[in-house]
Amino acid sequence: MQRAFTKMHGLGNDFAVFDARAQPFTPTPAQARHIADRRRGVGCDQLILIEPSTRADAFMRIFNPDGSEAEACGNATRCVASLLGRSATIETRAGLLRTRTIDRAVRVDMGQARFGWQEVPLAYAMDTSALPVGWDGLAHPVALSMGNPHLVFIVPDVDAVDLAALGPVIEQDPLFPQRINVNIVQITSETAVRHRVWERGAGLTEACGSGACAVGAALVKRRLTHATLTVHMPGGALLIEVAEDFAVAMTGPVATAFSGVIKL
Structure with a gap:
């Protein structure tokens, strides 16, 4: 064929x-x-x-x-x-x-970012705005769904994280019954961030659109950035816009x- x-x-x-x-x-x-x-x-x-x-x-x-x-x-x-x-x-x-x-x-x-623990989904109920869990220095992530499951860790330096080693461990943790995408983000200003991602089932990728949307929604949820921000990834940048109801749009x-x- x-x-x-x-x-x-x-x-x-x-x-x-x-x-x-x-x-x-x-x-x-x-x-x-x-x-x-x-x-x-x-x-x-x-x-x-x-x-x-x-x-x-x-x-x-x-x-x-x-x-x-x-x-x-x-x-x-x-x-x-x-x-x-x-x-x-x-x-x-x-x-x-x-x-x-x-x-x-x-x-x-x-569409809308969803923060309910059953919507992510998680294996059991917990506060998705700052999960009380951690892996080798990565801790208290935001968990959410952009139609697919995401974790967002806020870190001082995305380059200092061994995402190739930690990504598959976190992706397959029993806390995530459908596995999960692992995002790490470094805030560089109120309107710009650096982002790396371990994609569920794919591994390290140059960019991830749903991951960039998850990052934007998570940072607005925690009131750390403006609702319109540029997400810089190894492959380039996306413009992310988060509405008051957490509907997210991306352009690139x-x-x-x-x-x-x-x-x-």
Whole structure:
């Protein structure tokens, strides 16, 4: 079987995008690993499927390199909107996301950040604004859902944290029944922060759109920054806007690297 794909990225957070509207395709875990492999496959942080939707312009499915399926991905949403070639409403497992193209950038309304312990979810009730837990110097994170689960740790220096070692430990802690994305953030001003992320099922990535939204919502929740801020990640920056009801929007660039066909 052969499948055509488009390789895209948002700030280095890269995707193999498959248009499955006319020809259905659901990758097996083995196929997902093969496609994501940077030496033997296409190479990507996630596989993205564009499927038909009865509620929106398209349905977007997100597969991690380990074959697990994610609920939301902000950078992938922007890439799909760019591939569709217009402002669009995109259905995901996390709900409907509205996008708008602005010059070479795409804006996505990511929906409301949710802070209920059952909404994250956590294994049991606790204060999500400052969890009474810690791992090797990382402590008291904010827990929230942006359609997918996130932890946000505020640290003095994001470069001083061994996220490659701590990320998988925290991701798979029994406190998080659906595993969790691990974000660390350094506040540099009231309108700018530095951000690194360990993505659930993918590992270290150059950028994470839903993670940047989670960071913005968490910092506004703790009243540490303005509601509009620039989140700087290794791959580049996103503009994050947090409304009074904690609805979050993000704006940033996307790019197409190449197109091709892969044999599965």
